[in-house]
Structure formats: structure tokens, C-alpha cells
Amino acid sequence: MNSELSNAPDCPLPNWLMLIVFDHLDTPSLLSCKQVCRLFNELISASARFVYKIELFAEGLQDCSSNSSLSVDRLALLQKYQAGWKKLSFSTFYACHPFLSGRSTEGYRWGFSGGVLFQAVFREDALAFSCVQMPSKIRGIPEQRWDLDITCLTSAAQDWVHDPSQGLLVLVELVPARCIVHTLDLATGHSHPLSCGQQLVHDPLGQTDRYSVSTRIFGHRVGVLLQDISSRRVDLLIWDWTTGTRELFVRSPGKPKYPIILDFAFITEDLLLLTNLVTQRTAQIQVISCTKLKKAFGYTQLKGMDFLLGLQIPPSFHGISEFFIRMDPELNWSAPRRNTVPFCVTQADRLFMFTLRFISSQSQDEDEDDDKDDYTLLFVPLSTILKQLKRAGSQNQFKVPWNEWGPSGTRMRGLYSHQTWQRTVYGMKYLEIRRTEALGEEIEILDFNQYAANRDVPASEGYVWDVLEEESFDTLPGTVKNEVVTSLPVRRATAYLPPHKRPLTHAVIGEDGILLGSYYEKMWYYMYL
Incomplete structure (x- = not known):
């Protein structure tokens, strides 16, 4: 690219002042400036701060530090992080078995978000969680484990979701003719210190044992989708969990009437x-x-x-x-x-x-x-x-x-x-686990970061990614009326998994690695950077 760049235009500004101007640009503008002339390209490429900013953009990350003087150190960490994903060379593969000690696994459910694995045990009298913060050597995150005993429920929780960034655990309980939402502290299991101090309540006007529940969190908003399994009638509720204010209530009547909300x-x-x-x-x-x-x-x-x-x-x-x-x-x-991580998902x-x-x-x-x-x-x-x-x-x-x-x-x-948990997404990446008769199990990762998919990255030894730019044809029988063609560029990588005793049934991609689970072995495996 340098050979095609023109000489620097007449510019009365000294280099140090140009660097200050560049510092106020977003990353796409910074990349455009690199192509203006040779001088701009050299100034940007010679700055660890700007290279760090561009490489974060390429990896779908954002900076988490306010100390600009550490750009060189953080760039070195980022390059090590990038090398791990480019070659799928995870530094550690180990087995973890975080079921609650001495508790029955009947009614077991799990979730993985923000690097925290949650496993729940439902019993008639109580609900308990086993929590594991998955580690990262590169980003300096230690493994942490803790248990939670939940005492606020009067019946079994129908759904739950957690947000480690806010230290928030949301439980949804269905009792006769009523939906109750609890907002709890992720560390203690008690009421969250920012919550309104009262339960969020909704009357679904029906038999609650016939409802499926889907729950999501976004900042101060918590949303619950209640669907009557037989009639497909749906109630969608949005609350501000810090004030207890209901922000939205949408209802669809269900079959045979349309439209119907299926998810949110x-x-x-x-x-x-x-x-x-x-x-x-x-x-x-x-x-x-x-x-x-x-x-x-x-x-x-x-x-x-x-x-x-x-x-x-x-x-x-x-x-x-x-x-x-x-x-x-x-x-x-x-x-x-x-x-105190140096960078996280954008x-x-x-x-x-x-x-x-x-x-x-x-x-x-x-x-x-x-x-x-x-x-x-x-x-x-x-x-x-x-x-x-x-x-x-x-x-x-x-x-x-x-x-x-x-x-x-x-x-x-x-x-x-x-099978739902054989494929997951995180950030701009998608993970799927596959089985081959000859070589066993492998993982496939798709990265939809468009800058990473489109920029020219020379392949190096151990580089496992290739770019799919050709059109994708979906021709499944009995589905859409016409052949569907899609062409969004994407990078793809595959890797075979280490041998293990029984088939894997769960695969989850996170920010620092891949979590693999075997229902048959009652075991989780974690590969991390």
C-alpha cells in the first residue's frame, strides 16, 4: 500500500500537532487517514497508541483503561491475544466440575454470560447456584468460584438470567395467575442494592403452569416474554428494575389470530x-x-x-x-x-x-x-x-x-x-461443534467482524482462518419458496478437539476461550487464552 501513497500534501502543521488531531478520530477515520499520503501512514503506523486502537477495532474489542501511557504494554497483550485466536492456540485445556457439592443434579440448568458459568439445582424447598468466573491469563482474570443459596422464592424459578457487569441476577417465578420478577445481588443472592426494593409483578391472566418464559437484561431494563404454550398468547413486559416502573406492556392474542411475538x-x-x-x-x-x-x-x-x-x-x-x-x-x-482488564468486547x-x-x-x-x-x-x-x-x-x-x-x-x-447448545455466539463470533466419523469432534468458528474479514492479513505458520466471500445458497427442502442467496463476508476457522471419554453436548464461545460440556460425563472443559 505504501508504494501507492502520494507524498505529503503541503501542511503547515507540525507532526506533533497532527498526532493530536489523529487522536480525536474514530478508527474508520484513522484508517482512511493512513491512505491519504505516505506521511500520514508513517505517523499513524509508528504510534503504538494508534496501532493499538486499530488492532482493537480489527478484533472487535474496546479499550478498558484510561491510562494512555500504557499503550505499548497493552498493545503487546493484545497482540498475544490476537495470536491465540488467529491460531486457535489456547494455552490451557482443563476439566472443571462445578456442580454443587452434595446436591442432587435433578432439575439442573445452566447459563454462561460475561465469562461466568452459572449452574442451578432446583429443589422443592430452595434454589442454589454454583458460579465460576472463567480465567484468562492474558487479560489477567483469575478463576473465582462461589455458591448462592436463594431463599426469596415460594416456588420453582421458571427462568433466570445474570449480568456480571452489574452484579445482577434476575429470577422469574410463576405462581397462580401471577408472574414475579426478583432482582438480586450476584454475589450474595440478596436484593440488589440498586433495586427498587420490591418485586416486579405481572398478572398473565391465565394458568401459569402453561407458560414459557424468556428473560433479558439491558442496563436498568429487564424484559420478560410470557407465552401461553397452548394458545400462543404472548405478554411482553419491560420494567426499570431500579425504580419498579413498567415501561412497556405488549400483548398478542395468539392462535388463530396473528401477529405473534416469538422472541425479543x-x-x-x-x-x-x-x-x-x-x-x-x-x-x-x-x-x-x-x-x-x-x-x-x-x-x-x-x-x-x-x-x-x-x-x-x-x-x-x-x-x-x-x-x-x-x-x-x-x-x-x-x-x-x-x-481491571486491559480490553473487552466492543x-x-x-x-x-x-x-x-x-x-x-x-x-x-x-x-x-x-x-x-x-x-x-x-x-x-x-x-x-x-x-x-x-x-x-x-x-x-x-x-x-x-x-x-x-x-x-x-x-x-x-x-x-x-440441538440448541451445540452452537452459540459471542460478540461477532459464532461457534459450532461438529462430529466427524474419522477424526472425532471439531469446532467451527465464524467471525463476522467486517474489517477483519476484508483486510489483507498474510497467512503465517499455524494461521487457521480463511475468508468466505462467495455467496451462500440455502436450498433446504420444504422451507422458503425460492433459493436464498446471502453474501456477507465472514472469516472461518476449524480445529479438532482434544480426545475425551464421551461425546460433547454443549459448546459456548466466550471472550477468552471456549467452554465445552458433556452431559454424559457431567463434566465441563475449558480452553482459554
């Missing part, structure tokens, strides 16, 4: 992402504003509800029954204060993984055996959604046909197994 996620504290089944065969990804829909009393009906953006999905032959969203961590994520972009279940021609019924149905993954970066929001401007209910946003802004791929 936060973009900001005000903006929500919904997967909306408009008819049995058509679906949309919608963006709504809590502020615009907020009502002091009553609820907003989903049918006719005002929305900002509607991204249309290719229709199916026989129907869509599931449309789930997964992303981690939330967009407001920051490293917990107790961890808040600028995220990868949303949508899982669609298409009803096959054999079943014709969304309640029949899902082994007959087809599952498809749709990968959508936040930047793709924000681009369409910008295009919508001040218009409401701005609908975008699939061919105007999907082919160039997403990646779609079919699934050969619908």
Missing part, C-alpha cells in the same frame, strides 16, 4: 428487536421504541402496533413455528469493575443469531415432532439493522423487503442438527 432482544434501553410471526408463513424482524409505545395503564395490542422498522424474511411453503434470537453479551456490556457491534424452524410438508403442524422440520440460522450484524434504521429516518412502520437488506447484509445456513 434489546438494542438500547429504548429500542427493542422483535421476531414477529405476521401470518403462519411470513415473519418479520421488527424494531420498536418503548418510549413511543409506553402507556400509563393497560397494554398495547401487537396487531396494529406502531413500529420503526420491519425487516421481511423470505416466506415459507408450510409455515414458520419458531424464530429465536441469540446474542451475547448485551450491547451495554462492560467488564465488571472488580476485573459495544459498537454485535452478531444476532436468529434460529428459524420451518414446518415441513410431512408434519403440517407446528406442534408435531420437530425432527421432521427444517432449521435455518440467519446471522445479522447490528450494523445491518442500524443501516436500515438510518434509511427509515423519521418514517414509521418502514418495511424493507428481503431482497433489499438480506442478500448483502446477512448470512444464512441450514442446520443438520437442532
Whole structure:
């Protein structure tokens, strides 16, 4: 690139002053300046501070230190971190078995977010958690373990989610005709010091044993989606958990009436992402504003509800029954204060993984055996959604046909197994575990960071990534009406796993490594940088 750069333009500013100007630029602008002339390129490339800033951008990270004098040291750590991911050379592989000592594993559930593994044991009289903060040698995070005994519940928790950055644990309890949300301290299991001091309560107006529950946290907002399993009636509630104020209540009546909310996620504290089944065969990804829909009393009906953006999905032959969203961590994520890490995942972009279940021609019924149905993954970066929001401007209910946003802004791929925890996302990376008859189990990682996928990185010894720029064709039988073509650039890497006794059933990607679990062995394995 240097040979194509022109000489420096006439500039009355000294180099030291140009460096101050560069310091106020965002990373894309800094990269553009490198291509203006040879002088600019040399000034930026010679600065550890600017190289550190560019490499953070390439890795999908952000700086967590306010001390600019340590740029050289942090750059060295970052380069070591990058080398580990480039070659998938994890420094440590070990087995951990964090089940609660002496407790029954019946009713066991687990979660992994922000580098913390949570495992729960449900008993008739109490709920307990075993917590493990996974370590990182490079980022200086030690392993920590602690147990929590929960005493505030009167019945079994139906769902729970945790946010280590706020030290927050949210439990959802269903009692007759009522949904109760508890906001607890992640370290003690008692009421969180920032909570409003009271339970968040909602009356779903139905038999609570028929409801499925999905819960999410974003800053001071906690959202709960309650779906009646038989009628598919849905209530979506958003609260400010620090004040106890209900910010949003949306209801969809369920079958046979449409539309139906299938899942939700936060973009900001005000903006929500919904997967909306408009008819049995058509679906949309919608963006709504809590502020615009907020009502002091009553609820907003989903049918006719005002929305900002509607991204249309290719229709199916026989129907869509599931449309789930997964992303981690939330967009407001920051490293917990107790961890003085040099860098962490950026808040600028995220990868949303949508899982669609298409009803096959054999079943014709969304309640029949899902082994007959087809599952498809749709990968959508936040930047793709924000681009369409910008295009919508001040218009409401701005609908975008699939061919105007999907082919160039997403990646779609079919699934050969619908096992939920054999694939996960973190930041802009996607992880899937695969089994091969000859060589055993392997992991595949897709990195959707567009700068990393597009910049020219020379392959070195042990480099395991290749760039997929060709179009992806989804031709699963019995799903969409036409062949779907998507072409969002992505990097891909694969690696075979160390041998172990029994098949792996869980695979989770995090910021510093990969967590692998075997239900059969009752064992977790962790590979970290």
C-alpha cells in the first residue's frame, strides 16, 4: 500500500500537532487517514497508541483503561491475544466440575454470560447456584468460584438470567395467575442494592403452569416474554428494575389470530428487536421504541402496533413455528469493575443469531415432532439493522423487503442438527461443534467482524482462518419458496478437539476461550487464552 501513497500534501502543521488531531478520530477515520499520503501512514503506523486502537477495532474489542501511557504494554497483550485466536492456540485445556457439592443434579440448568458459568439445582424447598468466573491469563482474570443459596422464592424459578457487569441476577417465578420478577445481588443472592426494593409483578391472566418464559437484561431494563404454550398468547413486559416502573406492556392474542411475538432482544434501553410471526408463513424482524409505545395503564395490542422498522424474511411453503434470537453479551456490556482488564468486547457491534424452524410438508403442524422440520440460522450484524434504521429516518412502520437488506447484509445456513447448545455466539463470533466419523469432534468458528474479514492479513505458520466471500445458497427442502442467496463476508476457522471419554453436548464461545460440556460425563472443559 505504501508504494501507492502520494507524498505529503503541503501542511503547515507540525507532526506533533497532527498526532493530536489523529487522536480525536474514530478508527474508520484513522484508517482512511493512513491512505491519504505516505506521511500520514508513517505517523499513524509508528504510534503504538494508534496501532493499538486499530488492532482493537480489527478484533472487535474496546479499550478498558484510561491510562494512555500504557499503550505499548497493552498493545503487546493484545497482540498475544490476537495470536491465540488467529491460531486457535489456547494455552490451557482443563476439566472443571462445578456442580454443587452434595446436591442432587435433578432439575439442573445452566447459563454462561460475561465469562461466568452459572449452574442451578432446583429443589422443592430452595434454589442454589454454583458460579465460576472463567480465567484468562492474558487479560489477567483469575478463576473465582462461589455458591448462592436463594431463599426469596415460594416456588420453582421458571427462568433466570445474570449480568456480571452489574452484579445482577434476575429470577422469574410463576405462581397462580401471577408472574414475579426478583432482582438480586450476584454475589450474595440478596436484593440488589440498586433495586427498587420490591418485586416486579405481572398478572398473565391465565394458568401459569402453561407458560414459557424468556428473560433479558439491558442496563436498568429487564424484559420478560410470557407465552401461553397452548394458545400462543404472548405478554411482553419491560420494567426499570431500579425504580419498579413498567415501561412497556405488549400483548398478542395468539392462535388463530396473528401477529405473534416469538422472541425479543434489546438494542438500547429504548429500542427493542422483535421476531414477529405476521401470518403462519411470513415473519418479520421488527424494531420498536418503548418510549413511543409506553402507556400509563393497560397494554398495547401487537396487531396494529406502531413500529420503526420491519425487516421481511423470505416466506415459507408450510409455515414458520419458531424464530429465536441469540446474542451475547448485551450491547451495554462492560467488564465488571472488580476485573481491571486491559480490553473487552466492543459495544459498537454485535452478531444476532436468529434460529428459524420451518414446518415441513410431512408434519403440517407446528406442534408435531420437530425432527421432521427444517432449521435455518440467519446471522445479522447490528450494523445491518442500524443501516436500515438510518434509511427509515423519521418514517414509521418502514418495511424493507428481503431482497433489499438480506442478500448483502446477512448470512444464512441450514442446520443438520437442532440441538440448541451445540452452537452459540459471542460478540461477532459464532461457534459450532461438529462430529466427524474419522477424526472425532471439531469446532467451527465464524467471525463476522467486517474489517477483519476484508483486510489483507498474510497467512503465517499455524494461521487457521480463511475468508468466505462467495455467496451462500440455502436450498433446504420444504422451507422458503425460492433459493436464498446471502453474501456477507465472514472469516472461518476449524480445529479438532482434544480426545475425551464421551461425546460433547454443549459448546459456548466466550471472550477468552471456549467452554465445552458433556452431559454424559457431567463434566465441563475449558480452553482459554
